Amino acid sequence: MIPRRTPLKRSPVRKKRPGVRKGQPTNAEKEAERNRVYDRCGGQCELRDEEGNPLHPKHIFGVLPSNGSIFERWHLVHLHGKRRFGWTEADGNTLLGGCYWCHIVASHQQGKKIQEVR
Numbered sequence: 001m002i003p004r005r006t007p008l009k010r011s012p013v014r015k016k017r018p019g020v021r022k023g024q025p026t027n028a029e030k031e032a033e034r035n036r037v038y039d040r041c042g043g044q045c046e047l048r049d050e051e052g053n054p055l056h057p058k059h060i061f062g063v064l065p066s067n068g069s070i071f072e073r074w075h076l077v078h079l080h081g082k083r084r085f086g087w088t089e090a091d092g093n094t095l096l097g098g099c100y101w102c103h104i105v106a107s108h109q110q111g112k113k114i115q116e117v118r
């Protein structure tokens with residue numbers, strides 16, 4: 001072993017966050033907003049690209065269940081960062097319904113851009 005001359009760089013230990021951040025809605029408020037958007041879009045995935053096509057080839061058509069496994073259920077999708085635009089549309093964000101493939105895979109993992117319809 002060669003002795004080190006410089007100390008190992010360590011990232012500072014992060015303090016644990018309090019339960020609910022300032023400006024963040026309670027679980028009940030998030031649930032109400034989720035239900036509101038679910039009803040508005042009829043439980044369907046609304047994520048489309050600039051040409052109006054689903055974001056992912058495996059996109060699920062039709063009504064998705066509100067609950068269930070992450071692969072099968074309907075997703076509430078925030079089009080803008082929650083920190084800056086807020087959690088609800090009343091706060092200034094835009095929310096859409098999504099399926100697993102369009103939301104998690106195409107949008108988050110592949111970085112595909114969602115066309116904002118509203």
Ligand SMILES: [Zn+2]
Nearest residue numbers: 045059099102
């Ligand atoms: Zn989809």
